[in-house]
Amino acid sequence: MANTIRADLITYDAKDPDSKFPPIPRVRPPKGAPNVLVILIDDVGFGASSTFGGPCQTPALERLAQGGLRYTRFHTTALCSPTRQALLTGRNHHSVGMGGITEIATGAPGYSSVRPNSKAPLAMTLKLNGYSTAHFGKCHEVPVWQTSPAGPFDAWPTGGNGFEYFYGFIGGEANQWYPTLYEGTTPVEIERTPEEGYHFVPDMTDKTIKWIGQQKALMPEKPFFVYFAPGATHAPHHVPKEWADKYKGQFDQGYDKLREQTFARQKQLGVIPADAKLTAPNAEVPRWEEVPEDFKPVLAREMEVYAGFLEYTDHHVGRLIDALENLEILDDTLVYYIVGDNGASAEGGINGCYNEMSYFNGLQDLETPEYLTARIEKFGGPQSYNHFAVGWALAMCTPYQWTKQVASHWGGTRNGTVIHWPNGIRAKGEIRHQFAHVIDVAPTILEAARLPHPESVNGFQQEAIEGKSMLYSFNDADAPERHTTQYFEMFGNRGLYHNGWTAVTKHRTPWAPQDAKMPALDDDKWELYSDKDWTQANDLAKEMPEKLYELQRQWLIEATRYNVLPLDDRLTEKMNPDTAGRPILISGDEQLLFSGMGRLLENNVLSIKNKSHSVTAEIVVPDKGAEGVIISQGANIGGWSLYAKDGRLKYCYNWGGFKNFFVESAQRLPSGQHQVRMEFDYAGGGMGKGGTSTLYVDGQKVGEGKVDATLAIVFSADDGCDVGEDSGAPVSPDYGPVGNAFNGEIRGVRLSIADDPDNHLIDPKEAIRAAIGRQ
Numbered sequence: 001m002a003n004t005i006r007a008d009l010i011t012y013d014a015k016d017p018d019s020k021f022p023p024i025p026r027v028r029p030p031k032g033a034p035n036v037l038v039i040l041i042d043d044v045g046f047g048a049s050s051t052f053g054g055p056c057q058t059p060a061l062e063r064l065a066q067g068g069l070r071y072t073r074f075h076t077t078a079l080c081s082p083t084r085q086a087l088l089t090g091r092n093h094h095s096v097g098m099g100g101i102t103e104i105a106t107g108a109p110g111y112s113s114v115r116p117n118s119k120a121p122l123a124m125t126l127k128l129n130g131y132s133t134a135h136f137g138k139c140h141e142v143p144v145w146q147t148s149p150a151g152p153f154d155a156w157p158t159g160g161n162g163f164e165y166f167y168g169f170i171g172g173e174a175n176q177w178y179p180t181l182y183e184g185t186t187p188v189e190i191e192r193t194p195e196e197g198y199h200f201v202p203d204m205t206d207k208t209i210k211w212i213g214q215q216k217a218l219m220p221e222k223p224f225f226v227y228f229a230p231g232a233t234h235a236p237h238h239v240p241k242e243w244a245d246k247y248k249g250q251f252d253q254g255y256d257k258l259r260e261q262t263f264a265r266q267k268q269l270g271v272i273p274a275d276a277k278l279t280a281p282n283a284e285v286p287r288w289e290e291v292p293e294d295f296k297p298v299l300a301r302e303m304e305v306y307a308g309f310l311e312y313t314d315h316h317v318g319r320l321i322d323a324l325e326n327l328e329i330l331d332d333t334l335v336y337y338i339v340g341d342n343g344a345s346a347e348g349g350i351n352g353c354y355n356e357m358s359y360f361n362g363l364q365d366l367e368t369p370e371y372l373t374a375r376i377e378k379f380g381g382p383q384s385y386n387h388f389a390v391g392w393a394l395a396m397c398t399p400y401q402w403t404k405q406v407a408s409h410w411g412g413t414r415n416g417t418v419i420h421w422p423n424g425i426r427a428k429g430e431i432r433h434q435f436a437h438v439i440d441v442a443p444t445i446l447e448a449a450r451l452p453h454p455e456s457v458n459g460f461q462q463e464a465i466e467g468k469s470m471l472y473s474f475n476d477a478d479a480p481e482r483h484t485t486q487y488f489e490m491f492g493n494r495g496l497y498h499n500g501w502t503a504v505t506k507h508r509t510p511w512a513p514q515d516a517k518m519p520a521l522d523d524d525k526w527e528l529y530s531d532k533d534w535t536q537a538n539d540l541a542k543e544m545p546e547k548l549y550e551l552q553r554q555w556l557i558e559a560t561r562y563n564v565l566p567l568d569d570r571l572t573e574k575m576n577p578d579t580a581g582r583p584i585l586i587s588g589d590e591q592l593l594f595s596g597m598g599r600l601l602e603n604n605v606l607s608i609k610n611k612s613h614s615v616t617a618e619i620v621v622p623d624k625g626a627e628g629v630i631i632s633q634g635a636n637i638g639g640w641s642l643y644a645k646d647g648r649l650k651y652c653y654n655w656g657g658f659k660n661f662f663v664e665s666a667q668r669l670p671s672g673q674h675q676v677r678m679e680f681d682y683a684g685g686g687m688g689k690g691g692t693s694t695l696y697v698d699g700q701k702v703g704e705g706k707v708d709a710t711l712a713i714v715f716s717a718d719d720g721c722d723v724g725e726d727s728g729a730p731v732s733p734d735y736g737p738v739g740n741a742f743n744g745e746i747r748g749v750r751l752s753i754a755d756d757p758d759n760h761l762i763d764p765k766e767a768i769r770a771a772i773g774r775q
Helices: 059-066 080-089 122-128 200-218 241-245 255-269 293-326 369-373 390-396 438-448 545-561 764-773
Strands: 035-040 069-071 132-139 165-170 181-183 186-188 224-229 333-338 417-420 430-432 485-490 493-498 501-505 527-529 590-593 613-621 628-635 638-645 648-655 659-668 672-682 691-697 700-707 721-723 745-753
Touching: 035 080, 035 293, 035 438, 059 293, 059 333, 059 417, 080 122, 080 132, 080 438, 122 132, 122 224, 122 438, 132 200, 165 200, 200 224, 200 293, 241 293, 255 390, 293 333, 293 369, 293 390, 333 438, 485 545, 493 545, 501 545, 527 545, 613 628, 613 638, 628 745, 648 691, 648 700, 659 691
Parallel strands: 035 224, 035 333, 069 430, 132 165, 132 224
Antiparallel strands: 069 417, 165 181, 181 186, 333 417, 485 493, 493 501, 501 527, 590 745, 613 672, 613 745, 628 638, 628 721, 638 648, 648 659, 659 700, 672 691, 691 700
């Protein structure tokens, strides 16, 4: 905020007694405004953490709960991007364009993934009112066509989202061993390997502790707002082996028994009423006694890894809390610890999976019991990209029905939450049962800081914040709840909460194939649950049709009010930008890349899937011979790489981690400048089919080989395309994760669709001229 007071007199000499100017003001929030720490864990069901009766030990969460409050009826949206945008703005997810994840955005206002300027994020409001702001971990709110290192950065944390510092990843998930990271908007090189002790959760925790320490050392009078979102425990479930081994044998009883055990503990803790009912087992999932005996150890290990991952993450949250205590600022810090941005994820399928991308590529049938059994010792490690089975996801959502993605039922949306603020909360270790929603976080923080809701931010008039402050409940356990009506919707799964009653309908099953035929929306069966039914166990729809109709009508009113319509249950069409109606960064049939470009997510690279294509590079081979990666895309869970090995040109197609297909030149590459090229002749006949890969050097064929099958939809969720190296988890087993850079010079690489000149040689100058001409 600049000094805009105009002086009455401008003198010639500043020493003149009449030369007077007011001091430059410093913007600070009202006296007593607390520091704020919002911790958001990923993909954790209500029944997972020990703090809410689950089997996964969370001592840091329990410590905060003992000194603060546990909220038992706090809700999210059932999916990550929508929950996060709602949290960061105080508005419903469709209101801010986030009706789904960013990767399936459409042109409809409620689903565009574009936040209106009239609904500014909380961090911006706090920054403009004198807070220091920082974001660590996951950011899944950036429209996919804006996720490249070229920006624009309007929706990035340090761009238009109000954070002064960011350290984390852009997208839905990260390989915890080999994350693709940014500091601000600058790509970060990870200097250590997993074998040297690297893992993202401790890394981001170290960065957070350092940032807070520096902020308090330099500006102790200025409060901070820190958003700590590790991306754990979203798949892949990556954790050091010793943490998973802590749970050896603890899940041998299976997921059905685990639900019963968790349910009993929840009653003992008082996080559910004594008369609550455990909802019936999901009929679509095999009962534990139906699982073959020789496969049960695999399923049990999946859960051991997940439990270790959650405890490991909570352990590092504990380090962060210790740091606040050591700085003597914990009592004056409002801490929100939200245990999940939705319910537990059922995207691992009935068996679970070693490579989560199998789900998105339609290859889960290959994740057979035999395949998983052979890899049981690798679960959670750097070679895996694992996810647990549906049965465990349902158990982690005890006592409720359904899971992540299912916004209709509490299993998808009810997440245990702890609030800790000794200077603002008199109660210690108490429980609060008032209904709350993630949109309530922003207004709570503003009220705690004694800041008004913004009327104008950066020149844009603001629309009202849609959440309700939870501050009224901090010191009054019996206060009547103020958030009395809330709609829910995700993928056609719909629900309404109104004065304790809920009307809900499940439309799509999370583990169904992405191309599964959906019923007509009007054919969905609605259920009705009373205000006395804590778990949604007793459907009253047939007994009380008038009440059901009343809530259905109110749901439609809320849906109209908040941009939910038109309902859109498509998935395959929304994955394709052409049919979804969202912009794409790369258009046309070719893309020119240069040395040093890297970490380009798949939405920023020409799609060469399911079609014939070529990769052409101009390189200079050193006298000692060629070695290293020329260009790569993807990771050890799927992708392709063109590289030099022992002086020879080589191509590897990694088919989802199931099999690697290699083509290699017969002769070593001579020193000097050369054009190397890989042509892929796609066999056709549908998606994910095979083809023939042919290598050329200076237009001369030097190698050929078959690729039996390809990946139809995605290589990796976070490992991108690199020119001159393969960052992250390596595509090919021929080289490691570090030290794989090309040892010569790369003057340019061209990706082209169905461009196969007869002489297999292109003029690099013409390629550059053509590329520039289209800009």
